[in-house]
Amino acid sequence: MGALDWQRKIYLDGFAGQVSKISPNAFQLEQAASRQMTAEAAAYILGGAGSEQTILANQKGFGHWKIVPRMLRNVENPDLSIELLGQKLPSPILLAPIGVLEMAHPEADLAVARAAMATGVPFIFSNQASVSMEACSEAMGNSMRLFQLYWSRSRDLVTSFVKRAEACGCSAIVLTLDTTMLGWRTQDLALGHLPFLHGKGLAQYTSDPVFQQLLDEFLQRPPAARPSITTTTLRNLLGSVRRYPTGSFLHKLRSGRAMGAVSLFSGIYSNPTITWDDLAFLRGQTRLPILLKGILHPDDARKAVDYGMDGVIVSNHGGRQVDGSISTIEALPSVVAAVNGQLPVLLDSGIRGGADVIKALALGAKAVCLGRPYVYGLALEGQRGVETVIRNLLADLELTLGLSGYKTLAELTTDSLRLS
Template sequence: MPDEPAAGIGRDRQSAIYRDGVSGRKPAVPTDFRTLERRARRKSSARGWAYVAGGAGDGATMRANRAAFDRWSIVPRMLRDVSRRDLSVELFDRRIPAPVLFAPVGAAELIHPEADLAVAKAAAELGLPYVFSSQGCVPMEECTAAMGESPRWFQLYWSTDEELVDSLLSRAQHCGADAIVVTLDTTLLGWRPQDLNLGSLPFARGQGIAQYTSDPRFREMVRERVARGADEASDVRVTVAAIRALLSMSRRYPGSLLRNLRSPEPRAAVQTFLDTYSRPSLNWSDLATLRERTSLPILLKGVLHLDDARRAVDAGVDGIVVSNHGGRQVDGSVAALDALAEIAPVVDGELTVLFDSGIRSGADVVKALALGADAVCLGRPYLYGLALAGAEGVRAVAANVLAELDLTLGLTGHASPAELTRDALRPA
């Protein structure tokens, strides 16, 4: 007698939802992206939705990201034994349950007050890596404490202050990060009309800078600024909005609210961050110094050109993330999936290739893996789950993506991500 087939996480999740349906219970978090997005928008503030859902310029890159997925069709194969499926993959000497990571997303408290901590809890429950954002609302140490032994990475925005870069790298290593992801595509902030039309930059209100205000080197920079006598409020009109902004800064700066309201440090911290958070002069020679500054694997995020991918191989980094920042930086940019299709075959075996920008479902994950990605990063969908139900919403969205990935693998004749090749796809 053959062994009893394993149900797989896809069937398990399907069955649980259908069993609940018999009792009249429907999923609290929608299982399709369009409904998820629509309900998250209703739940979110105007500022929160503009930041999370908005893109650069007219949104052409965001549309291109999705159109690129539609240009590929999956071709199922029949009569293959897929009764036992294994979604796990190995990344940098760690086996993870599925080729899916939680992408770094800044200022998540605009969507839900638990922000990064909720994502960390959901990631730990699923055993999937969470890439801590440089622009997080919760210090990496607090997220680490919530995750236990679960995998975590750290995304680095390269500051103009090299001592701050070293401090962030040191903290990430101390937190047990498995890798450093250097974001290259945000040395300048893209033109984002949805935020601009509201005059809304969360960092200017002290939101999304917790990695900095919890950093000893950054705090030293703030004290130096205050000692120089810089007047951060000299050109700010006293209005209700300005008072609210000051309260926001003071609540988020370490220390008591009363002390912070009397101190120039919260305002100085915001200005110090805005002046130093990213470095437009960053170049390949700077990246070469990372090998001397961390022993962790290094990935470059934002690679879209084949020559840059080749240069990354020559530079000896460990991986790249093919990404256009979810369409948030350059309007009219090449679709990330199109770039993946060009880059992955050339660097195959030379370094680890991750992908983000446009992933909405398990079927999307299959297409990205078939085009050469070793794993993908999930972004906006889990934020929408966060908006609806906090940590449980994040977990539900990711679990739904994994369930569809599992079922799509089986239905297309594949028992593991490693079996996916470009032969699984056809141009639509």
């Protein structure tokens, strides 16, 4: 459905008294979703590091760039398609990897995968998903998907994740570089809540044969330190046991596998020791393209080229890792200049509307990754909500492109913008 048809449908539905819960206004959408979610879910999904300056900078940064519309150009039948990693895509939008989606909706990643297929938008599966990559791939048919990888302390587990991504039809590995440790996320800390300790967001691990083997070995060791026993501890323990995917409740409780999985994950999840030289190991495990997510400095972008990577994603993890970090749109021009057309540059963090997409592409991004807004749609209406968020963004992009005087995305250049 084209932008004008989608716009017309919204107005006709409104005329019939059917106003969608998925507001096209980014601020209203966020507010509605935050009211729908639990306090813990809202803190995890909406929150950022420290005083959350980076979240604000990501969104305000786009405001410094102004579109300069051009007039009297034939902009009928616009074309939003791009080529990325050897594939033609209907638009420059991908869905960013976001973990623990079960906090937003029971169908979690599966609802997002179905919405991605329905709209033709690629989905980057999260390393911290609530549904396994295999189940999501089955729901997506031939639609493009990618897999986000966190480099754990187990190289065998890294290899297993990559091989599984290959087997279920992923088009690339998106190695996230900026989360070798969790940032100081003040909203989560204020509630004392980390979803992984509750057994959430561990589906890629509990479905993995190498992780299960590591768990067998882990359970043979003396027990580690445990939290003090309270009624809350017991309630959370039982919740973690229920979430563990295999076995009866009593078996899971007696075997200790559910809480063992949580403890094992906590010990191997992050690896602050990795360096550029480790990329050779990853390159040796897969023939898939490798994109580096979290690039903000031009020197790191040049290193990505030197180390044979296939793309970079300019990202600061949605402001969740370094408080006061440079915004993504601010970092983009120097990263684009550094790679000098040798590999594609994508942008993640801060995309809220069609104008943001146009500005990113005019500054040299090949595509953008949409993050929190689709989770807001998920929280409000599941798969249908995600689809509506995507269609709203695509319609906004198409209309803004045409009203700015452009028929294709390839026409966008730095001359399309002014820096204020």
